[in-house]
Each structure stands twice: as structure tokens, then as C-alpha cells.
Amino acid sequence: MKVTRSAISGVLTIEPQVFGDDRGYFMESWQANRYREAGIKETFVQSNVSKSQQGVLRGLHFQNPHAQGKLVYVLSGEVFDVAVDIRRGSPTFGQHESIILSEDNHRQFYVPPGFAHGFCVLSATATFCYLCTDYYHAEADASLLWNDPALGIDWPVSSPELSEKDSKALKLSDFDENKLPVFEP
Numbered sequence: 001m002k003v004t005r006s007a008i009s010g011v012l013t014i015e016p017q018v019f020g021d022d023r024g025y026f027m028e029s030w031q032a033n034r035y036r037e038a039g040i041k042e043t044f045v046q047s048n049v050s051k052s053q054q055g056v057l058r059g060l061h062f063q064n065p066h067a068q069g070k071l072v073y074v075l076s077g078e079v080f081d082v083a084v085d086i087r088r089g090s091p092t093f094g095q096h097e098s099i100i101l102s103e104d105n106h107r108q109f110y111v112p113p114g115f116a117h118g119f120c121v122l123s124a125t126a127t128f129c130y131l132c133t134d135y136y137h138a139e140a141d142a143s144l145l146w147n148d149p150a151l152g153i154d155w156p157v158s159s160p161e162l163s164e165k166d167s168k169a170l171k172l173s174d175f176d177e178n179k180l181p182v183f184e185p
């Protein structure tokens with residue numbers, strides 16, 4: 001597998017080895033030793049799947065406390081995926097990395113704890129999978145406004161379909177500083 005490190009510390013793009021044959025394909029979507037060597041030191045404790053239609057945008061979500069690292073990928077369809085560094089004290093605070101994840105490119109994206117994460121669906125539907133390094137805690141869950149101008153994210157959609165929670169999300173500058181995770185080098 002090929003691992004590419006982002007300029008934002010901790011963010012990884014992983015291209016697993018895909019074994020194609022007449023039947024279709026096979027790939028290992030996570031393997032403890034290899035992904036640890038790639039730089040993911042955290043342990044995964046929860047696995048999630050969501051399905052969404054074209055134009056849906058989920059995000060930008062984070063938990064604090066109980067910050068979750070997420071290994072994300074797509075089983076069907078195509079999404080534009082974004083990780084925003086919201087770690088207080090981080091040299092890259094407020095910066096983001098984006099990537100296209102699809103059933104064809106088989107890419108995985110590692111969003112470390114302390115980031116806000118979101119995606120929008122480019123295909124008719126998309127089945128989105130992710131492993132998390134901490135459990136879901138509804139009371140710690142928060143939503144950062146997807147189109148906060150301060151983030152400068154070049155989303156490929158202009159009027160996405162949002163959840164009620166995400167349509168009421170706060171801009172980064174509107175969060176109480178204590179709500180944001182702390183950078184741990």
C-alpha cells in the first residue's frame with residue numbers, strides 16, 4: 001500500500017493494494033500492523049457506515065472531549081472529503097486538506113483526533129465507511145459550519161442538503177476556545 005503524508009501533521013492518504021481478477025477485486029481495508037507502521041498509533045473502537053444521495057453534505061463534525069480519529073473510505077460512489085485542523089495551538093490551525101474518495105480509486109483518508117471532518121456526495125448515491133478511535137458521544141458532538149469563509153474550502157457543491165444540526169452549525173471563530181481540541185505534537 002502507498003502512504004502519503006499531508007503537510008498538516010497526522011493526515012494521511014492511503015492507497016491499499018487492490019487485487020483485481022475476473023470476479024471483481026479484493027483489498028484489506030485495515031490491518032493493525034501495517035496501518036500502525038503507516039503512522040496511525042491510535043486504536044479503532046467503532047466502525048460506521050452511512051449512505052447518502054447526491055448533493056448531501058455531512059459535516060463538519062468533531063467531538064471534544066472524546067476526539068475521534070477516523071479512517072474513512074467509500075464502498076460505492078464518489079465523495080469530496082475534507083479534514084480541517086481545529087487543534088488549538090497547531091501550526092496549521094484552520095487549514096484543511098481535501099480529497100476525492102471513490103469506489104474506483106479505493107483511497108482511504110486518515111483524519112486524526114482533533115480535526116473537524118465532512119464530505120459531500122458527488123455520485124447518485126455513496127456508501128461511506130469509517131473506523132473511529134473513540135466511541136460516539138452525542139453530548140460531545142459538535143458541528144462546524146461547512147461554508148465558514150474563514151476555512152476557504154472549495155466545495156464542489158453550492159446548495160447541499162444538510163441535516164438540521166449542520167444547518168445551524170457555528171463558524172470556527174464562534175466556538176468557545178475551550179470547546180476546541182488541543183494540539184498534542
Ligand SMILES: Cc1cn([C@H]2C[C@H](O)[C@@H](COP(=O)(O)OP(=O)(O)O[C@H]3O[C@@H](C)C(=O)[C@@H](O)[C@H]3O)O2)c(=O)[nH]c1=O
Nearest residue numbers: 048050058059060061062070117118119135136163165
Ligand atoms: C455518528 C453517530 C451517529 N449516531 C446516531 C445519532 C443520530 O440519531 C443518527 C445520525 O447522526 P448524525 O446526523 O450525526 O450522522 P452524520 O451526519 O452521518 O455524522 C457523521 O458525519 C461524518 C461527517 C463524520 O465525520 C462522523 O464522525 C459523524 O459525525 O445516528 C450514532 O448512533 N452513532 C454514531 O457514531
